[in-house]
Amino acid sequence: MNVFARWRPLAHAEEPSGTIDYSSSNASLLSISINRASSASDRPWKSPAAFTTVFSPDDDNANVYNKVVEPNISKVLQGESSSFFAYGHSGSGKTHTIIGYDQTPSNLGLSLAAAHQLFEHLTILNESDTPQLGLGLSLFELRGKSAYDLLNNRVECHIREGPDGKTHIRGKTETLEHGKVRVRPIVQRACWTFEDFQQVLQGGLARRAVGTSTIHDQSSRTHAVLELEIVNQALVDAREALIDRQSELVPVGKRATDISIEEQSKGYICTDGKWGPNPNYTINQARIDEANAEKAKFEAHVQTAEKNVSNIYNSASGLGGKIVFVDLAGAEYHQDNTASTLKGIKQTPQEKQEGRQINTDLLALKEVIRAWSAKQTRIPFRSSPLTMVLREQFLSAKGSSSGMIVTCSPAKDQYAATLNSLKYGGLVGAATK
Numbered sequence: 001m002n003v004f005a006r007w008r009p010l011a012h013a014e015e016p017s018g019t020i021d022y023s024s025s026n027a028s029l030l031s032i033s034i035n036r037a038s039s040a041s042d043r044p045w046k047s048p049a050a051f052t053t054v055f056s057p058d059d060d061n062a063n064v065y066n067k068v069v070e071p072n073i074s075k076v077l078q079g080e081s082s083s084f085f086a087y088g089h090s091g092s093g094k095t096h097t098i099i100g101y102d103q104t105p106s107n108l109g110l111s112l113a114a115a116h117q118l119f120e121h122l123t124i125l126n127e128s129d130t131p132q133l134g135l136g137l138s139l140f141e142l143r144g145k146s147a148y149d150l151l152n153n154r155v156e157c158h159i160r161e162g163p164d165g166k167t168h169i170r171g172k173t174e175t176l177e178h179g180k181v182r183v184r185p186i187v188q189r190a191c192w193t194f195e196d197f198q199q200v201l202q203g204g205l206a207r208r209a210v211g212t213s214t215i216h217d218q219s220s221r222t223h224a225v226l227e228l229e230i231v232n233q234a235l236v237d238a239r240e241a242l243i244d245r246q247s248e249l250v251p252v253g254k255r256a257t258d259i260s261i262e263e264q265s266k267g268y269i270c271t272d273g274k275w276g277p278n279p280n281y282t283i284n285q286a287r288i289d290e291a292n293a294e295k296a297k298f299e300a301h302v303q304t305a306e307k308n309v310s311n312i313y314n315s316a317s318g319l320g321g322k323i324v325f326v327d328l329a330g331a332e333y334h335q336d337n338t339a340s341t342l343k344g345i346k347q348t349p350q351e352k353q354e355g356r357q358i359n360t361d362l363l364a365l366k367e368v369i370r371a372w373s374a375k376q377t378r379i380p381f382r383s384s385p386l387t388m389v390l391r392e393q394f395l396s397a398k399g400s401s402s403g404m405i406v407t408c409s410p411a412k413d414q415y416a417a418t419l420n421s422l423k424y425g426g427l428v429g430a431a432t433k
């Protein structure tokens with residue numbers, strides 16, 4: 001994984017605090033030195049040689065995009081995966097980098113710039129006879145142990161490991177007309193033009209819990225995940241059909257389990273603390289078998305639908321290519337609870353609890369990146385909801401096509417938080433080289 005650092009400009013309000021001294025070495029992998037420079041006794045701290053590029057306050061989003069994301073676009077168009085993380089304390093520039101606050105070409109956030117460039121390529125590919133390609137967008141926030149689907153009214157979704165060993169993020173079971181049920185995974189909206197994409201993204205972001213940059217802001221207490229995937233209509237339809245078949249399996253599977261439990265509990269009896277067969281009841285094995293056979297029939301429908309999805313993936317080159325952007329929660333929570341000292345604000349018990357979860361997530365992410373880069377067989381994805389969610393992405397991405405951008409504030413009064421972010425980035429960068 002390539003690790004980058006990005007210094008943002010000093011904000012007007014920060015001018016009285018002054019800037020810290022910072023510089024970077026001139027080598028193929030850069031180390032960064034910073035010094036609070038508040039008193040003569042302050043010594044500089046130097047990171048390991050871990051950073052691929054250090055962006056200055058003069059670098060706009062377009063410059064960052066060209067160095068960090070653009071080199072991977074051709075791989076995404078060939079069906080590969082890439083992921084990019086923004087790590088830093090609140091107000092250091094993560095959202096500015098990933099999403100951007102204005103839509104001028106030089107300031108589009110990395111995710112929008114990637115969508116723009118992908119659509120340019122897809123438009124050319126779509127001039128041939130093959131089915132039209134577009135981008136599927138999923139957008140959700142992780143808070144505590146749940147995901148909130150920003151493209152589906154912030155529905156709370158649960159993050160679980162399925163029997164297939166994969167992570168499933170699913171909303172509650174909804175009961176539809178005629179007693180049908182549906183278990184919605186995180187919604188993916190297919191967009192066929194860049195303008196479509198912008199509109200869907202803006203609509204989703206409007207549901208993001210945001211505020212100005214203080215530690216009480218909701219935005220700094222959530223990780224925002226944006227997934228862009230190359231899709232065509234056949235893939236979208238096949239996925240919908242798969243969701244339908246999985247939903248149909250839910251009540252049938254539950255019925256089979258219920259019948260089995262009911263028969264077993266009638267068929268055994270506890271006497272003098274010991275369980276044994278109930279002489280007054282014969283387990284109705286035919287009833288159990290019938291329910292299991294019905295379940296197997298619906299499982300086969302799911303397998304057929306899964307096969308259909310994977311056949312479609314293989315039918316066109318580039319289909320399934322994915323690029324994921326993660327705007328991580330404010331790193332101050334990770335930084336030994338400096339959140340309150342950072343802003344002089346007291347945290348509520350709920351905020352403290354969320355802060356502990358963010359701590360766990362960010363530490364788990366570091367360990368996963370370390371193990372993944374070292375190509376270890378056991379990668380501790382289960383350590384946190386964040387790493388569970390990113391599991392498939394890590395497993396399908398190649399190391400060189402992923403990046404972390406450590407966003408840094410030059411303000412002197414944020415020195416401790418910036419130092420901690422650079423320490424984290426230095427560890428990740430050094431561990432992945």
Ligand SMILES: Nc1ncnc2c1ncn2[C@@H]1O[C@H](COP(=O)(O)OP(=O)(O)OP(=O)(O)O)[C@@H](O)[C@H]1O
Pocket residue numbers: 007008009057088089090091092093094095096097101212213214217219220329330407
């Ligand atoms: N590189 C930059 N160039 C110009 N302005 C920037 C840059 N980085 C950040 N800013 C400005 O600094 C402010 C804080 O940035 P931003 O909201 O991106 O921080 P954040 O790290 O996402 O904070 P939070 O975790 O609270 O969401 C914004 O007004 C943003 O426009």
